[in-house]
Every structure is written in structure tokens, then in C-alpha cells.
Amino acid sequence: MSELGQFRAVYESAGVYDKLLLPHYFDGRDDVALVTDLLERTIGAPCQALDIVEFGCGTGRMISALEAYASRLVVCDYSAAMIDAVVDNVAVDETMWADTRDAVAKLLREGRDGRFDVVAAFWSLSYPIGEFFEQMSAHAITPREDVDLARERARHFVGDMVKLLAPQGHFIALHFDAATPEQRLVTRLWERVSPFPEGGRSYTLNLLLDGLRAAEDRGDGVLSHTRCGGSAVAPSREAALRWFLAVHLKSYPALVRDPQVRAEIEEFIDHYALSDGSVALPSGAHVIHFRRSGHPVCHIPRRQP
Numbered sequence: 001m002s003e004l005g006q007f008r009a010v011y012e013s014a015g016v017y018d019k020l021l022l023p024h025y026f027d028g029r030d031d032v033a034l035v036t037d038l039l040e041r042t043i044g045a046p047c048q049a050l051d052i053v054e055f056g057c058g059t060g061r062m063i064s065a066l067e068a069y070a071s072r073l074v075v076c077d078y079s080a081a082m083i084d085a086v087v088d089n090v091a092v093d094e095t096m097w098a099d100t101r102d103a104v105a106k107l108l109r110e111g112r113d114g115r116f117d118v119v120a121a122f123w124s125l126s127y128p129i130g131e132f133f134e135q136m137s138a139h140a141i142t143p144r145e146d147v148d149l150a151r152e153r154a155r156h157f158v159g160d161m162v163k164l165l166a167p168q169g170h171f172i173a174l175h176f177d178a179a180t181p182e183q184r185l186v187t188r189l190w191e192r193v194s195p196f197p198e199g200g201r202s203y204t205l206n207l208l209l210d211g212l213r214a215a216e217d218r219g220d221g222v223l224s225h226t227r228c229g230g231s232a233v234a235p236s237r238e239a240a241l242r243w244f245l246a247v248h249l250k251s252y253p254a255l256v257r258d259p260q261v262r263a264e265i266e267e268f269i270d271h272y273a274l275s276d277g278s279v280a281l282p283s284g285a286h287v288i289h290f291r292r293s294g295h296p297v298c299h300i301p302r303r304q305p
């Protein structure tokens with residue numbers, strides 16, 4: 001594949017994402033178990049009775065956690081290769097090959113607001129939110145001109161995701177932590193190409209939380225948010241290097257061919273390498289849960305008669 005053809009291959013070429021993805025552990029459990037715990041804590045025991053939509057589903061890794069709760073499962077991803085992988089791997093009721101922003105808008109146009117008991121997105125909302133602010137190609141990152149408009153559209157998009165929720169429905173998301181040493185390195189490397197909007201790479205998380213907080217302030221539900229520390233484990237230095245180049249840097253040509261970029265990544269990997277040759281990178285996940293409810297009184301335990 002040509003160098004330009006490799007740009008974003010992690011999401012757009014079949015089989016690449018699963019090969020490069022490093023397992024992430026939080027308190028000794030992987031991120032799928034983290035989602036399983038969150039579902040159990042917020043919804044209860046698996047019931048196979050809920051209408052669920054997952055945006056940015058990738059190859060369907062998280063479906064193993066979601067399907068125990070689903071009577072109907074809709075999955076969306078902007079990559080045709082990802083949708084094909086899901087269809088090959090798991091039984092779903094509906095697939096949408098679309099950008100998350102377009103998928104949300106389409107579901108609302110179809111009158112499916114208030115229809116989903118669970119709206120989920122794992123490690124994927126930074127992309128559609130970021131795309132309100134800038135457009136990326138293999139050659140350049142081009143900021144959109146009107147930042148105020150981008151911010152307003154991003155908040156509106158979050159509000160639209162909330163509108164999909166049925167009464168008492170759950171919005172759940174995992175989002176990367178931009179403050180870890182690994183993500184700070186990734187930020188520095190991308191900033192060789194272009195600075196991030198809104199003063200830093202945590203802006204997509206901040207906008208997501210702002211949008212959910214605004215929904216809470218309107219009385220539409222309750223937001224809970226925690227941060228879990230953990231690690232990503234690469235079996236070798238080479239796997240860790242591929243993780244940085246192909247996943248974090250999306251094989252962006254100007255970065256992956258820059259010897260200084262490689263040197264900085266290799267130095268970082270060496271710092272976290274273990275004696276058996278594997279590499280444990282410090283990682284962090286923001287775990288976000290929003291419960292839709294008409295009034296805050298819903299969250300007060302009922303008095304015993």
C-alpha cells in the first residue's frame with residue numbers, strides 16, 4: 001500500500017484495527033469488562049430487553065458487553081471495513097454506515113427520538129466532535145473558520161444524542177484521557193502539524209461533558225463522570241511503535257516519515273519497556289454516564305410505606 005493509502009488504514013482497511021489495538025487494563029480488567037461493570041451498576045442484571053444504539057462501533061468489540069442487554073441492536077460507523085467486520089463477527093439488527101453526526105441526525109429525522117434505552121460510544125466521539133472544528137486529509141489539517149459555530153454545533157450534536165434516549169435511558173461513553181504522558185506525547189507530535197482548537201486536545205471531552213451538563217441543567221437527566229487510571233500493554237517494542245504510528249498518528253505521512261518523531265516515540269517506549277520485552281504504557285479512561293429522567297426527584301430512593 002502506498003504511504004498516502006496507509007493514512008487512516010487503522011480504521012479503513014479490513015483487519016488492521018484488531019491487529020494493532022493494544023489491550024487496555026483498568027484495575028486488572030480490560031475496557032470491555034469496564035463497560036460490563038458500568039452496565040451492571042447503572043442498569044442491573046442483563047435482560048435482553050433494551051433498544052441499543054452504538055456509534056463508532058469499530059469491529060464490534062463492545063457488542064459482547066452490550067448484547068446481553070439488547071433486544072434490538074443498531075450499530076454505526078463511518079468506515080465500511082468496520083461495518084463489514086461487525087456483520088461478520090456478531091448478530092446485529094441494523095447497521096448504519098455513516099459519520100456519527102449524520103447517523104444521529106438520520107435517526108432523529110426518522111422519528112426515533114426517545115426510542116433508545118442505551119446510546120453508547122466507546123473511544124469514538126472525539127472524531128465526530130473534532131470534525132466540527134477541523135478537517136483532516138493525508139496532506140493537511142484544515143481548521144474550519146468559525147470556531148463559535150463549531151462549538152455550538154458540537155453542543156447541539158451532544159444534545160441530539162440525548163434526544164435519542166428513552167425516558168430512563170442511559171448514555172454511556174468511554175473517552176481517552178488527554179492528560180496521560182502517552183497522550184501528551186501524541187498531542188505534541190500532532191501539534192507539529194497543527195495546534196488543537198479550544199486550547200488543547202481535551203477539548204472534545206470538555207465539549208461532550210459540557211453538552212451533557214447542559215442537558216442536566218435543563219432537567220433532562222443526570223450526569224456522572226469518573227476517570228480510571230490503567231495501562232495499555234504492548235507485547236513488544238515493535239508493537240508499541242506500530243500503535244503510535246498507525247493508531248495514534250493514523251500513519252499521517254508527514255509525521256511517520258519524520259525521524260525526530262520516531263526518535264521521540266522510541267525514547268518514550270524505552271522508558272516504559274519491561275524486562276520481558278513488553279511495554280506497559282500508562283493510560284486513562286473517562287467513563288461517562290448520563291441517565292435520562294424528567295425530573296431530579298427520580299433519583300431519590302422511594303420511602304418505605
Ligand SMILES: C[S@@+](CC[C@H](N)C(=O)[O-])C[C@H]1O[C@@H](n2cnc3c(N)ncnc32)[C@H](O)[C@@H]1O
Nearest residue numbers: 011056057058061078079099100122124127128
Ligand atoms: C478507537 S476506534 C473504537 C472502536 C470501538 N468502539 C472499540 O471500542 O473498539 C474508533 C472508531 O470510530 C470510528 N470513527 C471515526 N470517526 C468517525 C466518525 N466521524 N463517525 C463515525 N465513526 C467514526 C472508526 O472507524 C473506529 O471504528
